[in-house]
Structures are given as structure tokens and as C-alpha cells.
Amino acid sequence: MKKFTTLESRVVPLAVDNVDTDQIIPARFLKTISKEGLDRNLFFDWRYDAQGNPNPDFILNQPRAKGAEVLITGDNFGCGSSREHAPWALTQFGFRAIISTSFADIFRQNALKNSLLPVVVSRDIHSKLFDAVTNNPDYKVKIDLVSQTLTLADGTAVEFAVDAFAKHCLLEGVDEIGFVLQQQDAIKAYEAKRTGSINTLAAAP
Amino acid sequence: MSQPRTIIEKLWDSHVVAEQPGAPTLIYIDLHLVHEVTSPQAFAGLRERGLKVRRPDLTFATVDHSIPTTPRSLPIVDQIAATQVAQLEANCKEFGIPCFGFHSEHQGIVHVIGPEQGLTQPGMTVVCGDSHTATHGAFGALAFGIGTSEVEMVLATQCLPQRKSKTYQVLVEGSLHPGVTAKDIILNLISRIGIGGGTGCVFEYCGSAIRALSMEERMTVCNMSIEAGARAGLVAPDDTTYQYLAGRPYAPKGADWDAALARWRQLPTDDGAQYDKTIRIDASSLEPMITFGTNPGMGIPISSRIPDPSAVSDPLERESLVKALRYMDLKAGDPLLGHPVNVVFIGSCTNSRMSDLRAAAGVLKGRKVNPSVRVMVVPGSQEIKRQAQAEGLDTIFKEAGADWREAGCSMCIAMNGDQLAPGEYSVSTSNRNFEGRQGKGGRTFLASPLTAAASAITGRVTDVRTLEISR
Numbered sequence: 310m311k312k313f314t315t316l317e318s319r320v321v322p323l324a325v326d327n328v329d330t331d332q333i334i335p336a337r338f339l340k341t342i343s344k345e346g347l348d349r350n351l352f353f354d355w356r357y358d359a360q361g362n363p364n365p366d367f368i369l370n371q372p373r374a375k376g377a378e379v380l381i382t383g384d385n386f387g388c389g390s391s392r393e394h395a396p397w398a399l400t401q402f403g404f405r406a407i408i409s410t411s412f413a414d415i416f417r418q419n420a421l422k423n424s425l426l427p428v429v430v431s432r433d434i435h436s437k438l439f440d441a442v443t444n445n446p447d448y449k450v451k452i453d454l455v456s457q458t459l460t461l462a463d464g465t466a467v468e469f470a471v472d473a474f475a476k477h478c479l480l481e482g483v484d485e486i487g488f489v490l491q492q493q494d495a496i497k498a499y500e501a502k503r504t505g506s507i508n509t510l511a512a513a514p
Numbered sequence: 515m516s517q518p519r520t521i522i523e524k525l526w527d528s529h530v531v532a533e534q535p536g537a538p539t540l541i542y543i544d545l546h547l548v549h550e551v552t553s554p555q556a557f558a559g560l561r562e563r564g565l566k567v568r569r570p571d572l573t574f575a576t577v578d579h580s581i582p583t584t585p586r587s588l589p590i591v592d593q594i595a596a597t598q599v600a601q602l603e604a605n606c607k608e609f610g611i612p613c614f615g616f617h618s619e620h621q622g623i624v625h626v627i628g629p630e631q632g633l634t635q636p637g638m639t640v641v642c643g644d645s646h647t648a649t650h651g652a653f654g655a656l657a658f659g660i661g662t663s664e665v666e667m668v669l670a671t672q673c674l675p676q677r678k679s680k681t682y683q684v685l686v687e688g689s690l691h692p693g694v695t696a697k698d699i700i701l702n703l704i705s706r707i708g709i710g711g712g713t714g715c716v717f718e719y720c721g722s723a724i725r726a727l728s729m730e731e732r733m734t735v736c737n738m739s740i741e742a743g744a745r746a747g748l749v750a751p752d753d754t755t756y757q758y759l760a761g762r763p764y765a766p767k768g769a770d771w772d773a774a775l776a777r778w779r780q781l782p783t784d785d786g787a788q789y790d791k792t793i794r795i796d797a798s799s800l801e802p803m804i805t806f807g808t809n810p811g812m813g814i815p816i817s818s819r820i821p822d823p824s825a826v827s828d829p830l831e832r833e834s835l836v837k838a839l840r841y842m843d844l845k846a847g848d849p850l851l852g853h854p855v856n857v858v859f860i861g862s863c864t865n866s867r868m869s870d871l872r873a874a875a876g877v878l879k880g881r882k883v884n885p886s887v888r889v890m891v892v893p894g895s896q897e898i899k900r901q902a903q904a905e906g907l908d909t910i911f912k913e914a915g916a917d918w919r920e921a922g923c924s925m926c927i928a929m930n931g932d933q934l935a936p937g938e939y940s941v942s943t944s945n946r947n948f949e950g951r952q953g954k955g956g957r958t959f960l961a962s963p964l965t966a967a968a969s970a971i972t973g974r975v976t977d978v979r980t981l982e983i984s985r
Contacts, residue, residue, distance in 0.1 A: 324830070327834060329946075329948045331948040331950060332948065332949060332950075336951070337929055339551050339580075342555070342597060342601045343558075354954055359955070383830050383834075384830065385713070388709055389740075390645050391552065391643060391645040392661075393662040411710060415661060415740075418661060472538070473536050484663070485675055486667050488537070490565075495540065496532075496568075496673055500672075505773065507633060509545075
């Protein structure tokens with residue numbers, strides 16, 4: 310996993326609540342067996358018209374989206390399916406942080422495992438920032454994971470919450486799997502006292 | 515005397531492998547279900563790291579999402595899908611995981627075959643790279659969807675680092691009226707609390723109306739817990755659960771069964787246990803539900819009118835409703851009853867089991883599908899397909915003019931070519947009505963199998979209760 314420490318970037322506003330993962334990447338693009346090339350299909354049905362031409366009204370097709378690493382969007386971002394293709398597509402497009410008032414549980418977990426930082430802010434801050442960003446394509450925010458602060462262009466510093474362990478993994482750029490693999494003794498001890506297990510390898514119908 | 519606990523807390527406590535300061539709790543996974551779409555990158559990760567599958571004996575795979583529902587004698591024409599299916603079968607072979615593959619006579623939707631085979635049992639933790647894993651909660655299991663990184667984690671370690679969720683009691687008391695189903699209970703709940711209403715929570719469905727449901731109906735309710743944002747949803751096990759499980763291929767037998775039963779009986783929530791949240795629903799007040807918008811929370815009783823955005827105070831919420839009505843090409847204040855329908859889809863991990871097919875066949879028997887409607891009936895598994903055929907349901911569907919297909923996710927997720935054309939309307943028994951979910955530009959009304967079958971006959975959104983009267 311890539312390290313995440315600080316970030317200063319322009320912000321892309323997506324004025325939609327409850328953006329579901331079927332919008333972030335439609336299911337028909339999930340037939341792949343790799344993680345590559347998913348950015349092409351990010352927000353595909355909003356981004357392209359029926360003929361496959363870019364929809365000029367959609368924010369990702371506007372010049373301001375180029376090189377921007379932060380997305381600000383509505384409540385409950387990433388609801389719906391558990392597809393990790395959603396954060397893969399978002400990070401491949403170039404996003405490193407998403408600001409919202411809330412995130413769906415599975416999406417939040419998936420994002421953190423891919424160095425994509427979900428930043429939850431209050432409704433007041435969200436609406437202030439959203440308006441500012443909408444009116445100014447060059448508006449920049451700073452995100453500092455160490456101090457867990459989002460700094461607005463006017464210097465207002467807003468603290469945000471991050472799970473302590475996820476933060477550690479992001480700052481170090483390590484996957485959780487290494488941490489769990491180190492706990493073999495605890496896993497073996499638990500397995501030794503388990504009762505009533507199934508055996509999918511036996512009793513085949 | 516120990517503190518009274520909910521079943522959710524009991525399930526959590528009994529699966530704690532390790533707790534360390536500053537880290538999430540490591541919990542053990544009893545059953546890991548795997549399918550073709552969310553696993554290839556996880557297996558690739560194992561190979562890159564040189565890891566094995568720790569417990570292939572607690573892992574089970576099938577193909578469901580990207581496979582065609584045309585006869586199995588035909589090859590998978592879509593080469594990208596064919597590669598994905600072949601990759602799963604190859605991964606399972608390499609890592610020693612049992613798999614009901616494309617040609618298996620036991621293949622089916624992953625959330626249908628787990629219970630069907632008796633793999634899903636009370637007291638378990640169950641995960642799958644699919645958000646509808648909550649289905650297995652119907653057995654009193656803690657079952658939730660995970661991403662592909664977590665699939666890799668569970669394959670490698672059989673564990674997951676997790677933070678405890680809040681407990682949310684959904685108390686449904688009273689009796690359902692005829693024509694009102696389990697699907698209507700869950701659509702009603704989601705319409706009340708919204709699609710983010712359960713975020714951070716695990717639901718426990720309780721009350722007399724839940725107790726009265728069959729296992730298949732409980733699966734329908736638990737299945738859509740994620741549509742309210744909940745991580746999982748479950749029903750405490752009871753005699754209905756045990757009767758369903760007894761004799762299934764992977765269910766315990768003999769003395770093991772007796773021991774399991776003794777353990778399972780300890781699972782239900784203790785008297786006096788506290789929940790973080792509670793909502794009450796009066797089952798007798800429910801009507802058949804249908805969605806009108808572009809998320810499962812945008813649902814209404816079938817006889818009511820489409821909500822007016824101008825009555826919504828929150829600006830972003832109002833904008834979402836306006837956007838949804840524009841996408842659906844519907845007008846605020848209009849009834850949904852009588853709205854023309856192009857396609858009816860009966861299937862998915864929500865409603866593709868025997869009781870769903872029997873309910874739909876009961877409405878369609880001796881009637882004809884409206885010529886303007888394409889009707890697809892997709893059983894949840896090959897076992898269900900055989901059983902339905904043994905009962906003659908396939909004949910009822912075919913004589914009515916419906917298409918009887920092979921098992922899979924089909925038009926619920928529209929990955930396999932079963933899809934709506936742009937602008938078409940469906941009444942669908944599946945779980946999601948997001949924009950484009952059933953095909954780019956397609957418009958979905960979510961409803962029960964009864965409502966779907968009734969609408970197939972008239973070619974319009976129809977209240978099954980009025981159909982029964984006119985018969």
C-alpha cells in the first residue's frame with residue numbers, strides 16, 4: 310500500500326448524495342481479473358453519453374478535474390455493493406482523499422486499504438467548503454494525516470477522525486495482512502478450542 | 515450473574531481471536547464464501563506474497579455473477595466472463611478450495627447455496643466478497659460483505675481485524691395481511707430509516723412477525739440489511755431454523771447435531787439485554803411496497819403517490835429526489851399503480867427461492883403474461899430449478915409466457931447480458947434500483963414476487979390484492 314502523509318490539492322465537487330458503487334464503477338466492468346485500467350470506467354454512465362462521448366456537464370470531464378486529488382461529495386458516499394473496484398478506479402483516476410459528511414461502511418474499509426482517505430466533516434463545514442469549491446476551481450485544501458486536520462483556503466483547520474490502526478497503516482504504507490500474519494499463535498490457540506466446525510472438503514453432496 | 519447480551523454481542527464475543535491496544539479486534543471467520551467477481555485479485559495477491567489458503571475446509575466457492583442464464587449446454591460466449599469463470603475454477607483447484615463450478619449440478623447464487631447445502635449455520639461468522647452476505651444472518655449468524663483485500667486476508671489468515679458495530683433492534687410485531695410479504699417488511703424498513711439509516715450497525719430482526727416467517731422469508735429480510743446501510747442483519751435461531759437445517763448435506767449429524775443444537779439454543783438475546791437503537795414496525799399496518807426512485811430507500815406503499823420534492827426541506831436530499839424522478843421519468847403526485855412495465859424479473863439472492871417461485875407461479879397459473887412484457891424467471895440454484903420443475907412450476911411459467919432460465923444473479927446486476935434497454939421499466943424482485951443497475955438507462959421498481967407476477971399479467975404496476983379480487 311502507498312504511504313499517505315500529507316496532501317495539498319484542488320478539489321472536485323460532486324453534488325450528489327448517496328453515490329452508490331454502481332455509479333462509481335458499473336457492474337459490467339467487473340468482469341476483469343486484474344486491478345488495472347479501471348479508471349477508464351470510473352463514473353462511466355455519468356461520464357459518457359450513449360455514444361461513448363464525454364458528457365461535458367459531468368464534473369470529471371471539466372478541466373478542473375485534471376490533476377485534482379480530492380473529491381468532495383454528498384452524504385453516504387460509496388453505498389451499495391462491496392466491490393473494491395470502486396476505490397481502485399478512484400485512486401487510478403488520481404484521487405487520494407474524499408470529503409463527505411458520511412461514508413458507507415464497506416466502502417470506507419475498502420478505501421483505507423488502498424490509501425484513499427475518507428474525510429468526514431460536519432454538515433456546516435461541508436456546505437461551506439462545497440460552496441467555496443464550486444465557485445472557485447482553483448480552491449485548494451491541505452490534508453495532514455499525522456495531525457488529522459483538513460485546512461481550508463482561509464486557514465480554518467478542521468480535525469477529522471481516523472481509526473488509529475488504519476492511520477498507522479497509511480502513514481507506514483503497510484497492509485494489514487502482515488500484522489495479522491504475525492498473530493499465528495493467537496490464531497492457532499483459537500482454532501484449538503473451536504467446536505462444531507463445518508468441513509467443506511468432506512461430506513460433499 | 516453476567517450482563518445480559520444480545521445475540522450480536524454473543525456472536526462477537528465467541529469469535530475474538532486477539533485484542534491488542536490500538537488495533538481492531540481480530541475475529542475468526544467460520545465460513546468464507548467465494549465467487550468469481552471479487553476474488554481473482556485476492557488470489558493473485560496470495561501468489562504475489564507466496565501465501566496459501568489457511569483453511570480451505572472453511573471456504574467454499576461458486577460462480578453466479580457473470581455467468582449466462584442460457585442453457586448450460588451452451589458455452590459462455592462473453593470471453594471476458596468466460597475467462598473470469600475459468601480463473602475462479604483454476605484458483606480453487608490450485609488452492610484446494612471446493613467449488614460448485616459452471617457445470618456443477620449444485621451451482622447457484624452464493625447466498626442461496628450456502629443455506630441450501632447446510633453450510634450456513636447458527637452461531638457462525640460468515641463473510642463473502644459481496645454485500646448481500648447478510649442473507650446468512652437469517653440463521654443467527656454474523657454475516658457480512660467484505661472487499662477484495664479482506665477476501666485475501668481471510669483466505670490467508672481465516673481472520674479479519676474488525677471494530678464492533680452498534681446493535682440495532684428491528685422489532686416487527688403483528689401479522690401480515692394477505693398479499694403482503696417479507697419483501698414488503700424490509701422495503702418498508704428501508705423507506706423509513708433511509709439507505710444510510712443502519713450505517714455502523716448490525717440489525718437484529720425480532721418480534722412476532724419475524725418469528726412467523728419461514729427461513730426463506732427471513733433470508734429475504736436479512737438480505738437487504740445492507741440497503742439500509744447496516745453491516746449485517748440477523749434473526750435469532752429457533753425451531754424454524756433447526757427444522758430447515760436438519761438433514762442438509764453439510765449440517766451436523768447424529769451426536770454432533772445434538773451438541774450443535776445445545777449450543778445454538780444459547781444464542782438468542784438474553785432478557786434485559788440493551789440495544790443501541792430500536793425501531794418498531796406494526797406488520798398489520800403494512801401494504802405491498804414498491805420503489806419509485808433510484809435507491810432502495812425510495813419506496814412507498816403501492817397504493818400511494820410519488821412523493822413531492824418540494825415537500826423535502828434538506829436541499830441535497832431534495833435535489834436527489836428531483837434527480838431520481840428525472841432519471842425514472844416520473845412525476846411527483848402521480849400514482850405508480852398502472853404505470854406501464856416492459857420487463858418483469860423474478861430472481862436474485864433476495865427472491866429466487868422455492869417459496870418465491872411458488873408465490874409467483876400461484877399468481878401466474880392459468881393466466882397469460884401481457885404481450886408487451888418480457889418476463890424472466892431465474893431460479894437461485896440448480897437445486898431450486900430441479901425442485902421447481904418437479905412441482906411443475908416451470909410449466910406454469912412457460913404456459914403463461916415467461917422465460918424459465920438457468921441459475922445465477924442475472925438481471926439483478928446485469929453483468930451477464932440479461933439487462934434492460936435504455937428507458938425500459940422493470941418490476942424486479944431483486945435488491946437494488948440504482949441508476950443503470952439492471953442495464954444502462956434502465957429503470958427499476960423493486961417489489962415482491964407477488965407484485966412482480968401481478969404486474970407481468972397486466973403489463974402495468976399492479977397491486978396483487980386487486981388481481982385476486984378480480985379473479
